[in-house]
Amino acid sequence: MLTAALVCGIGLLPWLSRNDPALTVLKARSADRDPTPEALRAVRDQLGLSDGPLPLLGRWLGGLLQGDAGRSWVSGSQVLPSVTQALGISLMLMAGALAVAVCTAVTVCARTLWLGSRRRLGTRRPGGTGSAVLAALPEFLVASVLASVISVQLGWLPALGWYGPEWMVLPSIALGLPAGAVLGRMLDDLLPGAFAEPWALAAAARGLPPRSMARKAVRRCVPGLLPNLGLFVVGLTGGAVAVEQIFDIPGLGQLTLRAALAQDLPVLQTGTLTLVLLAAVAGALARHAARLLTGPSLRDGALHSLHRPAPPARHVLPLLYGAMLAAVIGLGLPRDPLALDPAARLQAPSFTHVSGTDALGRDILARIAHGALSTLGIALAVSAAALVTGVLLGLLPRLSGPVVDTVNAVPPVLAGLLVTGVAGSGPWTPALAVAVGAWTPLAAHTSALLQQERATLHLTATRALGATDWYLLTRELLPAVLPPVVRHALLRLPGIALNLAALGFLGLGAQPPSPDWGLLLAENQPYVERAPWAVIAPAAVLALLGALAVTAAGGAHLPRLRRFRCEKGTRSPDEAAPDEPLAPPGTGSPSETSQKGPGYVVTSPGGRGTGAV
Incomplete structure (x- = not known):
């Protein structure tokens, strides 16, 4: 039902956006042709637009049942072969990015694996500041740096096009590094609990090699991450629009975006339906793999909880990062973010302009500081709403599972276009568009952790002793599930801030000269070789925000509502x-x-x- 509603909504997109579809198609076909009434009438007659959206949708669905997705309104070519070719390219890129993400996740968890396999982890929780900084870097910025440095300056690898395995290395790295940092941080959050389970104590007592212990600990934690891994697969396939544009890769994300901007409905509907089917397959495979890895433990309630009460949080790093962020904002607020100085275009950092200037001579520090007020405020509101929605729907996995798979398949740009068509363009349009899908990874994470926590020995014993469902939910399940989900939500805060501004740059919200952080990165990206400080400064602030979010959440936990009763001289x-x-x-x-x-x-x-x- 949700898939059908999504396809129907896309079919109504030209009429929802209150634009003449014939005018949009005419501009996409030939930008120089005058939109005369005769030309527009010819487009309507050719495409059948005069019949309205419902007959168009019915004809498309009827042809789809016969294996015919129609012809593109812009190019006139068959839709199904082009979508199939783009899907194959995106799947190859996804496979390369997934390999990079796995290697990055293992690197992020290397310290925890080394300490845990040698029984030196204790109650300490590893930091994760480096992974937070890496996860906060936007994909298109990583892609731009890789293309300019490795391809243009060093000449090691090709950057543009898609002609062989060499052309997929740089885009795979650009997509896999941020995704691997997020996955690695989530895995790093579960590993201490796995190394504290009885099997680890017995394995250490029997002298099991550290490498085997590390491998078994990873296997124990992977089922809780597989649903999010399935979401990453779909996101890497359909959401890699910026990376595909930078490297000129004819993938499914770029094809869907161009069709959405040109309102090429046959291509847009077929591409979106392909993404939804891919999301359904990936979600089903992830859930099946999780059941295979956990075996009969879920049925028999024989698991052990991975939840370990967090040690006292280290308050030095959050205070340090917060002071640095406040200092950047405080230094930039007195300056004018819109003041133009043509004589100071692309100036390097100096005493007058601490972070340099952009291509119009505007002070970058001033634009960063003024953009923080709106960007951070809306990002925090969207993150809070996504956290609450994700946790509530994650507690109902049978209801949220199909919804998560479908919503996650919609690229953020397409969600922004749909929201704009329904609610109109405005300052809150990007927030609504990002909030549509921001809750899905949190709901998948909540459902996966909840499934394992419900099958633990201690929950079975507590239920057998007469505990009510409300007692189990409030004193057992939520204290075990909420802390890692909250840390996961804070880790995604910089990405939400960037997505908000990126949608504004596409004309779906705030417009230039607004000093949103994403606009700063997008506007200064063409000058990354000549004036790298124009990109480094806003990227550094995003990385600082990510480090602040993760370190502040390092000790996030819900205290148990009861107290241990220990004899004198013993410990709980x-x-x-x-x-x-x-x-x-x-x-x-x-x-x-x-x-x-x-x-x-x-x-x-x-x-x-x-x-x-």
């Missing part, structure tokens, strides 16, 4: 390091002692009874 199970002995029998709470091993006497929630686990 969660306070003990993985290689230390646990508290003696007769101490602890039902949820904690039941997963630590046999011989512990537990008290039911509310003191309704006791039992031995």
